[in-house]
Amino acid sequence: MVYLKVxxxxxxxxxxxxxxxxxxxxxxxxxxxxxxxxxxxxxxNITDVRFPAGKIWKPDVLLYNSVDANFDSTYPTNMxxxxxxxxxxxxxxxxxxxxxxxxxxxxxxxxxxFFK
Numbered sequence: 001m002v003y004l005k006v007x008x009x010x011x012x013x014x015x016x017x018x019x020x021x022x023x024x025x026x027x028x029x030x031x032x033x034x035x036x037x038x039x040x041x042x043x044x045n046i047t048d049v050r051f052p053a054g055k056i057w058k059p060d061v062l063l064y065n066s067v068d069a070n071f072d073s074t075y076p077t078n079m080x081x082x083x084x085x086x087x088x089x090x091x092x093x094x095x096x097x098x099x100x101x102x103x104x105x106x107x108x109x110x111x112x113x114f115f116k
Contacts, residue, residue, distance in 0.1 A: 001031065002029060002030070002031040002059045003029070003030045003031065004027065004028065004029055004059075005027075005028040006025050006026070006027055006028075006115060007025060007026040007028065008023060008024075008025050009023075009024045009025055009026060009092075010023065010024040011023055012024055012094065014101065014111075016101050016103055019098060019099060019100060019101050020067050020096055020097065020098060020099065021096075021097045021099045021101075021113050022094065022095070022096055022097075023094070023095050023097065024092065024093075024094050025092070025093055025094075025095060026090055026091075026092055026093075027061065027089075027090065027091055027092075027093055028088075028090050029058070029059060029087075029088070029089040029090070029091075030086065030087065030088050030089075031059070031086075031087055032084070032085045032086050032087065033056075033057070033081075033085050033087060034085050035085075036056070036081050036085050036087070037083060037084060037085040038083050039083070040083045043083075046083070047082060047083050048080050048081060048082045048083065049080075049081050050078040050079065050080055050081075051078060051079050051081060052076065052078060052079075053076065053077060053078065053079055053089065053091065055079075056079060056081070056087075058079065058089060061093075063095060063097065063115060063116060065097055065098045065099070065114070065115070065116045066095060066096060066097060066098070067096040067097065067098050068096045075091070075092050077089065077090060077091045077092070095115070097113055097115065099111070099113035099114075
């Protein structure tokens, strides 16, 4: 099982004409891989190691309402693997989300966009 938490950092742009919202967010993934466990007592009490994101399995990310098939995560972040097999990966991402925008009551309108 993979856990995912999304933390919105910034609304970069709202394109009313094309119904697209650009957001900057941090993705916080956590899961366990029993094959990556080790006995810390046998390895100098080392409890965690870091790997580049491409070196071990990571979950795929897909947004159904994304305008772009890929999310922009150009800033490389390491994955932290703990001796228990727990893995933490927290990459930043820029998403382009399709969002129905109704500005009929501007400036008193309220918009709701969802990650799907």
